[in-house]
Amino acid sequence: MKLTQIRNATVLLEYAGVHFLIDPMLSPKGTLPPCHSRVRPEARNPLCELPCPVEVLLEADAVIVTHLHPGHFDQAAAQLLSKTKPIFVQNSRDGEVLRYYGFQQVTVLNADTIFSNITLTKIPGRYGNWDEEMLDHAGSVCGVIFQASDEPCLYATGDTVWYPGVEQAVRTFHPQVVLANAGGNMGWQYQSNMGTEDVLALHRAVPSALIVATHMEDLNHWTLSRQQLRDFAQKKGFLSKLRTPANGESICIFKSKIRNSP
Structure with missing residues (x-):
């Protein structure tokens, strides 16, 4: 398995001989409007350019x-x-x-x-701790x-906070690697994906799993940086089970060995 952090939630995954492009946001820097948030409300998205030629991702x-x-998906x-x-x-409407x-x-x-x-197994997410009416308005995630023979089980969380559906998924599938959307992104009132406490809950539920944090620092409404998450993980004792790859950085996982590569 090879995970390459591209930008925001966009990740290139090599898994069992197949190259998956997860959540492609391919627009040039600053060409999309800000997300609705009190955090950097005037900063246009994405906040940085792609770290590789777009043609690489299209393959x-x-x-x-x-x-x-x-x-x-832009x-x-x-x-x-x-x-x-x-x-x-995820559903027929998106299809x-x-x-x-x-x-x-x-x-x-x-x-x-x-x-x-x-x-490939769909795991429903919860797009923040909103009330049900607001969750319906925000849409499903x-x-x-x-899963494949000779590959670790991987759970890509998508945009979700820690909630019983995520807990059930990790306790059912026991993933060896979790790709967690962990930018602590904030709407007007609520956090829409994982922050520090969500990542800690994830680690405690599957302490042997490697957590790879994505969806960080690339949209205007992020609140949790890579360094802040690493500092938190060190304080809580699970830094060795966390990776926060920079844009363009790859993590290779061969059986029980993990290696970072450019």
């Missing part, structure tokens, strides 16, 4: 779209990705949107979606469990 074998917020992705690229989405954009191979994830001998 991926398949795309995972956890939800359709612009920070996870107009640039809709325009640049091949319309014959296999794309996996209809992507088919409207012209994508021809759209699959709704379920409990046992198989792609090239890899099992999901994570994905990746």
Whole structure:
């Protein structure tokens, strides 16, 4: 397995011989409006450029779209990705949107979606600790469990806070690697993905798992930096189980060995 942090929640995953592009946000720096937040309310997104030529990302074998917020799938992705690229989405509504954009191979994830001998399992997320009415307005989100022979089980959380659905997922699947959206991103009132306490709860539920933090420092409403998360993990005693890759940085996982690479 090789995880390459691209930007925000965009990650290039090599898994069991397949290259997945997760949550592609491909727009140039500063070309998208700010997310609705009191945090940096006038800063345009994304806050930095892609760390690699976009053509590298377009060569991926398949795309995972956890939800359709612009920070996870933007107009640039809709325009640049091949319309014959296999794309996996959380529900039929998102599938209809992507088919409207012209994508021809759209699959709704379920409990046992198989792609090239890899099992993909949708895990519902909770987009913040909002009340139910606001959650309905914000829309549904999901994570994905990746499983294949000779590969560690990977859980990509997507945008979610720690809640019983995430706890059930990690206790059911026992992932060896968790790709956690952990920027502590804030809307007007509530945090929409994991902050320090969520990551700590995740570690305590699966203490043997390596947590790889993504979705950090690249949209205007982030509140948790990589350094802050590392400092917190050191204080709580799980720094050895945490990675906070910079944009463009890769983490290779071969059985029980973990190696960072440029």
